[in-house]
Amino acid sequence: MFAAYAARIDRDQPLSGLELGERPAPARTPGWTTVNVRAASLNHHDLWSLKGVGLPEGALPMILGCDAAGVDEDGNEVVVHSVIGETGHGVGPEERRSILTERYQGTFAEQVTVPTWNLLPKPKELSFEQAACLPTAWLTAYRMLFTNAGVRPGDSVLVQGAGGGVATAAIVLGKAAGLRVFATSRDEAKRKRALELGAVEALETGARLPQRVDAVLETVGAATWSHSVKSLRPGGTVVISGATSGDRPSHAELTRIFFLELKVVGSTMGSKDELEDLLSFCAATKVRPVIDEVYPLDRAREAFTRMESGEQFGKIVLTNG
DSSP, X not given: OEEEEEOSOOSSSGGXXXXXXXXXXXXXXXXXXXXXXXXXXXXXXXXXHHTTSSOOGGGOSEEOOSOOEEEOTXXXXXXXXXXXXXXXXXXXXXXXXXXXXXXXXXXXXXXXXEEGGXXXXXXXXXXXXXXXXXXXXXXXXXXXXXXXXXXXXXXXXXXXXXXXXXXXXXXXXHHHTTOEEEEEOSOHHHHHHHHHHTOSEEEOTTOXXXXXXEEEXXXXXXXXXXXXXXXXXXXXXXXXXXXXXXXXXSOOOHHHHHHTTOEEEEOOSOOHHHHHHHHHHHHHSSOOOOEEEEEEGGGHXXXXXXXXXXXXXXXXXXXXX
């Protein structure tokens, strides 16, 4: 079957390790289901994999891709939850988790096999392309906002780095939940798009906000960390799920954190139940993932190049057929 896969690890030029070509079709495994992939979306996790983060060279070649929507062996339209437990059957409370492409072949292929437990029905209201955007970036934003930030309708939230998949999702979900959302970006066009999606203000990265916020959603890391901490009201919460600019800020702001009793909460992906809630929420409302570009799978290199450049606003999707 045709696939986009990591053939080599290159920390400096990750796309040099990306190959497009034939790979073995998934083998049948008891308790697992093979899905014919209709759409899959890119995440920065895929670039990190090409750099060798979470993907050892001994696991190569590895088909990339965490997210997918498609059709199972019985003809059901399904969405893949990409967090897989150590046993391969559900994720227990003490069980070590992995994400597709860390131990198991991913979704940038004509087919993917996952534990049957990891499949959820695709709502008929969502297209395959829309549904494929939800399991990683949108689920991450959903958990950050509604589980870990603890915000309520009327609260204020700062979303750093408007344009990325998680940040874009957070703006849309925050607006739909009645939050007052502020966003930042270095790019004027992305700030304009953030306003169109529902942000009350979109500011230059590092600019002073008109008010202190209840929570900050942080995916950028070192470049925005100090600004995130300084933007919180006393007792506020910064939720971090990524560090695309690096994980070692020059100013950790520890004094401000303890003096103002701020909370720092780490957040990774989300549970199957949260994904089910997110799918239902999108199906019942007009909330839909923001899609930047859709490419056929055989143009995956173009899709990766666009994501690496940082020019996208929203999710990049690959399709089969």
